Amino acid sequence: FPGQGSQYVGMGADLIARSPAAASAFARADEALGIPLTRLILEGPSEELDQTVNAQPAILATSVAMLEAIREEAAKAGIEIQPRALAGHSAGQYAAAVAADAIDYADALHLVRERGRIMQERGIAGGMGAVVGLSDEQVHDIVDQARAHGEISVANANAPGQIVLSGVIPALVFALEMSRTVGARRAVRLTVSVASHSPLMRRARDEFGRILARVPFRDPKVPMLGNVHATVISTADGLRDELTEHLVHGVQWTSTVRRMVA
Numbered sequence: 001f002p003g004q005g006s007q008y009v010g011m012g013a014d015l016i017a018r019s020p021a022a023a024s025a026f027a028r029a030d031e032a033l034g035i036p037l038t039r040l041i042l043e044g045p046s047e048e049l050d051q052t053v054n055a056q057p058a059i060l061a062t063s064v065a066m067l068e069a070i071r072e073e074a075a076k077a078g079i080e081i082q083p084r085a086l087a088g089h090s091a092g093q094y095a096a097a098v099a100a101d102a103i104d105y106a107d108a109l110h111l112v113r114e115r116g117r118i119m120q121e122r123g124i125a126g127g128m129g130a131v132v133g134l135s136d137e138q139v140h141d142i143v144d145q146a147r148a149h150g151e152i153s154v155a156n157a158n159a160p161g162q163i164v165l166s167g168v169i170p171a172l173v174f175a176l177e178m179s180r181t182v183g184a185r186r187a188v189r190l191t192v193s194v195a196s197h198s199p200l201m202r203r204a205r206d207e208f209g210r211i212l213a214r215v216p217f218r219d220p221k222v223p224m225l226g227n228v229h230a231t232v233i234s235t236a237d238g239l240r241d242e243l244t245e246h247l248v249h250g251v252q253w254t255s256t257v258r259r260m261v262a
Helices: 013-018 020-033 037-043 052-076 092-099 105-122 136-149 169-181 199-212 236-245 253-261
Strands: 127-132 152-159 162-167 186-189
Touching: 013 020, 013 037, 013 052, 020 037, 020 052, 020 105, 037 052, 052 092, 052 105, 092 105, 092 236, 105 199, 127 169, 136 152, 136 162, 136 169, 152 169, 152 253, 162 169, 169 186, 199 236
Parallel strands: none
Antiparallel strands: 127 162, 127 186, 152 162
């Protein structure tokens, strides 16, 4: 299940048109949050949809709608959908948790909206940047050098040769310039104002962890893979720990996909 950055105005329109189950998922999101989320998803404006506090519940609602549409189509064909494993990229873990029946959909919607708010308000100012075309070893060496300019770390290992960095602006600028110097195909700032998945999110993690502690979780009915270590999550406590700690740790997506394939 995808995370923040995958949103766009109009996503899910085709689902609503063809699937009553998907339309219901969107309607339930509006009801749970008490806001016209579906209208924002379908009509925009993009500047409002892209706000972290809106983007995360919008992606969750669209992901659950897609899941419900798949289940609906499968049921019509007499097919039972039974995944072997589930995973989500960052905020996408909440859709995976819903799919695993580890958390109620309404609770997940409220959590991701709070998550977005807290990340924006409690995170120390910074930024993120994508580096494409270098090896993991090259990027880690650059990050080590950039730490002379402030806090910086690997936020997302998205694919072989595609890594996202997160940190304070001076360190980030240095790392991106150094990446271009040693031959990166791309090394660009991302249009975000927070340093997600880095130690700069410590205050956000601590506050959000207290909120997570009050929300009921269940053991996942399907094994989930974590972002932090790409290991299997099979208990409610393990999932709660994952959702807390991945705010300050990088998303090991490459390792997660390889683990799922294995």
